[in-house]
Amino acid sequence: MKAAQIAQYAADLPRATAFYTDLLGAAPIASFDPPGLVFFDLDGQRLLLDRGAPPALHYYLVDDVDATVERLRAAGTPVESEPHVIFTHRDDLLGPSGTEEVHAFVRDTEGNLVGLIEHRALG
Structure with a gap:
Protein backbone atom coordinates (compact mmCIF):
# COMPACT_ATOMS: atom_id res chain seq x y z
CA MET A 1 0.00 0.00 0.00
CA LYS A 2 1.19 3.51 -0.77
CA ALA A 3 -0.22 6.78 0.59
CA ALA A 4 -1.74 8.76 -2.27
CA GLN A 5 -2.61 12.14 -0.79
CA ILE A 6 -2.23 14.35 2.27
CA ALA A 7 -4.97 16.95 2.80
CA GLN A 8 -3.93 20.13 4.61
CA TYR A 9 -6.19 22.93 5.90
CA ALA A 10 -5.73 26.26 4.12
CA ALA A 11 -8.12 29.17 4.77
CA ASP A 12 -6.30 31.50 2.37
CA LEU A 13 -5.36 29.43 -0.70
CA PRO A 14 -3.17 32.03 -2.45
CA ARG A 15 -1.19 32.66 0.74
CA ALA A 16 -0.84 28.93 1.52
CA THR A 17 0.08 28.20 -2.10
CA ALA A 18 2.89 30.76 -1.94
CA PHE A 19 4.20 29.23 1.32
CA TYR A 20 4.23 25.65 0.00
CA THR A 21 5.66 26.71 -3.37
CA ASP A 22 8.58 28.24 -1.46
CA LEU A 23 8.95 25.35 1.00
CA LEU A 24 8.75 22.61 -1.64
CA GLY A 25 10.61 24.50 -4.35
CA ALA A 26 7.91 23.65 -6.89
CA ALA A 27 4.71 25.19 -8.19
CA PRO A 28 1.34 23.45 -7.78
CA ILE A 29 0.39 20.89 -10.42
CA VAL A 62 15.25 18.30 3.59
CA ASP A 63 18.94 18.29 2.71
CA ASP A 64 19.94 20.90 5.30
CA VAL A 65 17.47 21.58 8.11
CA ASP A 66 19.49 24.50 9.50
CA ALA A 67 19.56 26.31 6.14
CA THR A 68 15.88 25.56 5.53
CA VAL A 69 14.87 26.95 8.93
CA GLU A 70 16.97 30.09 8.38
CA ARG A 71 15.48 30.63 4.89
CA LEU A 72 11.95 30.26 6.22
CA ARG A 73 12.67 32.45 9.26
CA ALA A 74 14.01 35.19 6.96
CA ALA A 75 10.73 35.02 5.05
CA GLY A 76 8.78 35.58 8.29
CA THR A 77 7.82 31.98 9.05
CA PRO A 78 7.37 31.31 12.78
CA VAL A 79 9.87 28.72 14.04
CA GLU A 80 8.32 26.59 16.79
CA SER A 81 11.32 24.35 17.46
CA GLU A 82 14.93 24.82 16.43
CA PRO A 83 16.80 21.91 14.78
CA HIS A 84 17.59 19.18 17.30
CA VAL A 85 18.62 15.54 17.23
CA ILE A 86 15.78 13.09 17.85
CA PHE A 87 17.75 9.83 17.63
CA THR A 88 20.61 8.07 15.85
CA HIS A 89 19.90 5.52 13.13
CA ARG A 90 21.79 2.35 14.10
CA ASP A 91 20.22 0.45 11.17
CA ASP A 92 18.22 1.31 8.03
CA LEU A 93 14.78 0.68 9.57
CA LEU A 94 13.68 4.34 9.78
CA GLY A 95 16.46 6.10 7.88
CA PRO A 96 20.02 5.67 6.68
CA SER A 97 22.23 3.80 9.15
CA GLY A 98 24.94 5.97 10.67
CA THR A 99 22.95 9.20 10.58
CA GLU A 100 21.26 11.35 13.19
CA GLU A 101 17.63 12.29 12.65
CA VAL A 102 17.41 16.06 13.14
CA HIS A 103 13.97 17.70 13.42
CA ALA A 104 12.71 21.28 13.44
CA PHE A 105 9.16 22.62 13.39
CA VAL A 106 7.68 25.72 11.74
CA ARG A 107 4.15 27.12 11.32
CA ASP A 108 2.76 27.58 7.85
CA THR A 109 0.73 30.65 6.91
CA GLU A 110 -2.48 28.90 7.99
CA GLY A 111 -1.25 28.01 11.50
CA ASN A 112 -0.48 24.35 10.74
CA LEU A 113 2.62 22.79 12.27
CA VAL A 114 5.14 21.51 9.69
CA GLY A 115 8.02 19.17 10.55
CA LEU A 116 11.38 19.31 8.79
CA ILE A 117 13.74 16.31 8.92
CA GLU A 118 17.38 15.94 7.99
CA HIS A 119 19.32 12.69 8.08
CA ARG A 120 22.68 14.11 9.13
CA ALA A 121 25.84 12.03 8.80
CA LEU A 122 27.54 11.31 12.10
CA GLY A 123 30.72 13.20 12.43
Whole structure:
Protein backbone atom coordinates (compact mmCIF):
# COMPACT_ATOMS: atom_id res chain seq x y z
CA MET A 1 0.00 0.00 0.00
CA LYS A 2 1.19 3.51 -0.77
CA ALA A 3 -0.22 6.78 0.59
CA ALA A 4 -1.74 8.76 -2.27
CA GLN A 5 -2.61 12.14 -0.79
CA ILE A 6 -2.23 14.35 2.27
CA ALA A 7 -4.97 16.95 2.80
CA GLN A 8 -3.93 20.13 4.61
CA TYR A 9 -6.19 22.93 5.90
CA ALA A 10 -5.73 26.26 4.12
CA ALA A 11 -8.12 29.17 4.77
CA ASP A 12 -6.30 31.50 2.37
CA LEU A 13 -5.36 29.43 -0.70
CA PRO A 14 -3.17 32.03 -2.45
CA ARG A 15 -1.19 32.66 0.74
CA ALA A 16 -0.84 28.93 1.52
CA THR A 17 0.08 28.20 -2.10
CA ALA A 18 2.89 30.76 -1.94
CA PHE A 19 4.20 29.23 1.32
CA TYR A 20 4.23 25.65 0.00
CA THR A 21 5.66 26.71 -3.37
CA ASP A 22 8.58 28.24 -1.46
CA LEU A 23 8.95 25.35 1.00
CA LEU A 24 8.75 22.61 -1.64
CA GLY A 25 10.61 24.50 -4.35
CA ALA A 26 7.91 23.65 -6.89
CA ALA A 27 4.71 25.19 -8.19
CA PRO A 28 1.34 23.45 -7.78
CA ILE A 29 0.39 20.89 -10.42
CA ALA A 30 -3.34 21.73 -10.39
CA SER A 31 -5.84 24.20 -8.91
CA PHE A 32 -9.62 24.09 -8.81
CA ASP A 33 -11.47 27.12 -7.45
CA PRO A 34 -14.29 26.58 -6.80
CA PRO A 35 -14.31 24.46 -4.72
CA GLY A 36 -10.91 25.68 -3.41
CA LEU A 37 -8.32 22.96 -3.99
CA VAL A 38 -4.60 23.25 -4.79
CA PHE A 39 -2.43 20.19 -5.50
CA PHE A 40 1.34 19.73 -5.26
CA ASP A 41 3.26 16.64 -6.34
CA LEU A 42 5.50 15.14 -3.65
CA ASP A 43 7.32 12.55 -5.72
CA GLY A 44 4.13 10.69 -6.61
CA GLN A 45 2.13 11.60 -3.51
CA ARG A 46 -0.20 14.59 -3.62
CA LEU A 47 -0.35 17.41 -1.10
CA LEU A 48 -3.83 18.93 -1.23
CA LEU A 49 -4.43 22.41 0.19
CA ASP A 50 -8.14 22.56 0.92
CA ARG A 51 -10.32 25.11 2.73
CA GLY A 52 -12.45 22.25 4.08
CA ALA A 53 -9.65 19.95 5.29
CA PRO A 54 -8.71 19.60 8.96
CA PRO A 55 -5.25 20.65 10.17
CA ALA A 56 -2.55 18.02 9.69
CA LEU A 57 1.01 17.56 10.90
CA HIS A 58 3.30 16.40 8.13
CA TYR A 59 7.07 16.14 7.85
CA TYR A 60 9.34 16.92 4.92
CA LEU A 61 12.80 15.48 4.38
CA VAL A 62 15.25 18.30 3.59
CA ASP A 63 18.94 18.29 2.71
CA ASP A 64 19.94 20.90 5.30
CA VAL A 65 17.47 21.58 8.11
CA ASP A 66 19.49 24.50 9.50
CA ALA A 67 19.56 26.31 6.14
CA THR A 68 15.88 25.56 5.53
CA VAL A 69 14.87 26.95 8.93
CA GLU A 70 16.97 30.09 8.38
CA ARG A 71 15.48 30.63 4.89
CA LEU A 72 11.95 30.26 6.22
CA ARG A 73 12.67 32.45 9.26
CA ALA A 74 14.01 35.19 6.96
CA ALA A 75 10.73 35.02 5.05
CA GLY A 76 8.78 35.58 8.29
CA THR A 77 7.82 31.98 9.05
CA PRO A 78 7.37 31.31 12.78
CA VAL A 79 9.87 28.72 14.04
CA GLU A 80 8.32 26.59 16.79
CA SER A 81 11.32 24.35 17.46
CA GLU A 82 14.93 24.82 16.43
CA PRO A 83 16.80 21.91 14.78
CA HIS A 84 17.59 19.18 17.30
CA VAL A 85 18.62 15.54 17.23
CA ILE A 86 15.78 13.09 17.85
CA PHE A 87 17.75 9.83 17.63
CA THR A 88 20.61 8.07 15.85
CA HIS A 89 19.90 5.52 13.13
CA ARG A 90 21.79 2.35 14.10
CA ASP A 91 20.22 0.45 11.17
CA ASP A 92 18.22 1.31 8.03
CA LEU A 93 14.78 0.68 9.57
CA LEU A 94 13.68 4.34 9.78
CA GLY A 95 16.46 6.10 7.88
CA PRO A 96 20.02 5.67 6.68
CA SER A 97 22.23 3.80 9.15
CA GLY A 98 24.94 5.97 10.67
CA THR A 99 22.95 9.20 10.58
CA GLU A 100 21.26 11.35 13.19
CA GLU A 101 17.63 12.29 12.65
CA VAL A 102 17.41 16.06 13.14
CA HIS A 103 13.97 17.70 13.42
CA ALA A 104 12.71 21.28 13.44
CA PHE A 105 9.16 22.62 13.39
CA VAL A 106 7.68 25.72 11.74
CA ARG A 107 4.15 27.12 11.32
CA ASP A 108 2.76 27.58 7.85
CA THR A 109 0.73 30.65 6.91
CA GLU A 110 -2.48 28.90 7.99
CA GLY A 111 -1.25 28.01 11.50
CA ASN A 112 -0.48 24.35 10.74
CA LEU A 113 2.62 22.79 12.27
CA VAL A 114 5.14 21.51 9.69
CA GLY A 115 8.02 19.17 10.55
CA LEU A 116 11.38 19.31 8.79
CA ILE A 117 13.74 16.31 8.92
CA GLU A 118 17.38 15.94 7.99
CA HIS A 119 19.32 12.69 8.08
CA ARG A 120 22.68 14.11 9.13
CA ALA A 121 25.84 12.03 8.80
CA LEU A 122 27.54 11.31 12.10
CA GLY A 123 30.72 13.20 12.43
